[in-house]
Amino acid sequence: MSASLLEQLIESLRVLPGVGQKTAQRMAYHLLEREREGGRHLSAILAESIEKIGHCAQCRDFTEGELCAICASGSRDRHLLCCVESPADRLAIEQATGYRGVYYILQGRLSPLDGIGPRELGLDKLGERLQQGEVSELIIATNPTVEGEATAHYLAQLARQHGVTPSRLAHGVPLGGELEYVDRGTLSHAFGSRSEMV
Amino acid sequence: MSASLLEQLIESLRVLPGVGQKTAQRMAYHLLEREREGGRHLSAILAESIEKIGHCAQCRDFTEGELCAICASGSRDRHLLCCVESPADRLAIEQATGYRGVYYILQGRLSPLDGIGPRELGLDKLGERLQQGEVSELIIATNPTVEGEATAHYLAQLARQHGVTPSRLAHGVPLGGELEYVDRGTLSHAFGSRSEMV
Numbered sequence: 001m002s003a004s005l006l007e008q009l010i011e012s013l014r015v016l017p018g019v020g021q022k023t024a025q026r027m028a029y030h031l032l033e034r035e036r037e038g039g040r041h042l043s044a045i046l047a048e049s050i051e052k053i054g055h056c057a058q059c060r061d062f063t064e065g066e067l068c069a070i071c072a073s074g075s076r077d078r079h080l081l082c083c084v085e086s087p088a089d090r091l092a093i094e095q096a097t098g099y100r101g102v103y104y105i106l107q108g109r110l111s112p113l114d115g116i117g118p119r120e121l122g123l124d125k126l127g128e129r130l131q132q133g134e135v136s137e138l139i140i141a142t143n144p145t146v147e148g149e150a151t152a153h154y155l156a157q158l159a160r161q162h163g164v165t166p167s168r169l170a171h172g173v174p175l176g177g178e179l180e181y182v183d184r185g186t187l188s189h190a191f192g193s194r195s196e197m198v
Numbered sequence: 199m200s201a202s203l204l205e206q207l208i209e210s211l212r213v214l215p216g217v218g219q220k221t222a223q224r225m226a227y228h229l230l231e232r233e234r235e236g237g238r239h240l241s242a243i244l245a246e247s248i249e250k251i252g253h254c255a256q257c258r259d260f261t262e263g264e265l266c267a268i269c270a271s272g273s274r275d276r277h278l279l280c281c282v283e284s285p286a287d288r289l290a291i292e293q294a295t296g297y298r299g300v301y302y303i304l305q306g307r308l309s310p311l312d313g314i315g316p317r318e319l320g321l322d323k324l325g326e327r328l329q330q331g332e333v334s335e336l337i338i339a340t341n342p343t344v345e346g347e348a349t350a351h352y353l354a355q356l357a358r359q360h361g362v363t364p365s366r367l368a369h370g371v372p373l374g375g376e377l378e379y380v381d382r383g384t385l386s387h388a389f390g391s392r393s394e395m396v
C-alpha cells in the first residue's frame with residue numbers, strides 16, 4: 001500500500017530544520033485539527049515565496065525584486081559595506097545596531113572541504129565592487145568560528161588589495177558562537193567597537 | 199510599505215505549533231537557501247492534505263477516504279472498541295501494543311468551560327454504535343488528566359447504559375502526562391493490564 005496523504009504530509013514537514021518524526025506528526029495533526037485556514041495560507045505563501053524570492057543583484061540578500069530594500073534605499077551610506085555570512089546575520093545587525101551603511105551577504109563561508117571557495121561566495125563580484133572606489137571600509141562580520149575567521153582573513157586581504165580598510169567586530173561576540181543568537185546589547189557593543197584589521 | 203513576501207512567509211510559518219518568530223525565520227531561510235525543492239513539495243502536499251483529508255465516518259480519525267484503513271480492514275476485532283482523545287494517541291497505541299480491535303477518536307475531551315460537551319465529541323454517534331450490540335468492551339484510553347478522567351467516567355456510564363463493559367488502561371501511565379509521549383514499554387504494559395471500570 002502506498003503512503004497515505006497524511007503520512008506524506010508528515011514526511012514532507014521533515015524538510016523543516018530541527019523537525020523530526022514526532023514533531024512533524026504533531027504539526028500535521030495540529031494543522032488538520034485546528035489550523036486548516038492557516039495551513040492553506042502557509043501552502044500558498046510558501047509556493048509563491050519559492051517561485052518569486054531570489055537574490056538581490058547587489059548584496060545577494062533575499063528579495064523578490066531586482067534589489068533588496070536596503071540596496072534600493074537612497075538613505076544608506078554606501079561608503080560602509082558590512083559583510084555577513086547569512087541573511088539572518090544581516091537582520092540581527094540591522095535590528096541591534098544603528099548601522100546605516102549597506103551589506104554584502106556571502107550566503108555561506110569559505111569551506112574548501114565542502115567545495116565552497118571564493119567563487120561560490122561571489123567574492124569576484126565583491127572584488128569588482130571594492131575596485132569601483134565607492135566603499136571606504138569593509139566591516140567584516142563573519143561568525144567567530146574557525147571557518148568564519150578564515151573567511152574574514154581572506155576578505156581583509158581582498159579589501160587591502162583594492163585600497164579599502166577592513167575592520168572586524170570587536171571581541172565581545174562569544175568565541176564559537178553564532179552571531180544570529182547573540183543578544184542585542186552584546187552585538188550592538190561589538191559592532192560599535194569594531195577595529196581595523198591589521 | 200506592505201510586508202515583503204519573506205516577512206509573510208516567516209509570519210505564516212508561525213501557524214505551526216511551537217514555532218516562534220526566531221524559529222520561523224530560521225525555517226524560512228533554510229527553505230530558501232537549501233530546500234527549495236522540498237519546500238515546493240511541502241506546499242503542494244499541504245494544500246492537497248487540507249483539501250482532501252477529512253474524518254473517517256466510523257471512528258472520526260483522519261482519512262482521505264470514507265473510512266480509515268483500520269475501520270475498512272476485514273481483520274480487526276469489532277467487539278473491542280478503544281476510545282482515545284486524538285489521532286496521535288491512536289497511533290501511539292497502534293505502534294506500542296498488539297491491539298487488534300478498532301478505535302473511536304474523540305478529537306478532544308469533555309471541557310464544559312470551552313463549550314466542548316458530549317455532542318462535540320460525537321458521543322451521540324458512539325452511543326448508537328454501542329447500542330447496536332457488536333461491541334462487548336469499551337477500552338477507555340483518554341489521558342490521565344482531570345478532563346481526561348471526567349471524560350472517562352462519562353464514557354464508562356455511556357457504555358454501561360448500553361450493556362457494554364467499560365475498561366480503563368492500568369496505572370502506569372504517569373499522572374498528568376500525555377499518552378502521546380509515554381514510552382512504548384510503559385504504554386504497552388498499561389494497555390495489557392487495563393481493568394474493568396467499576
Ligand SMILES: [Zn+2]
Nearest residue numbers: 056059068071
Ligand atoms: Zn541588496
Ligand SMILES: [Zn+2]
Nearest residue numbers: 254257266269
Ligand atoms: Zn476509522
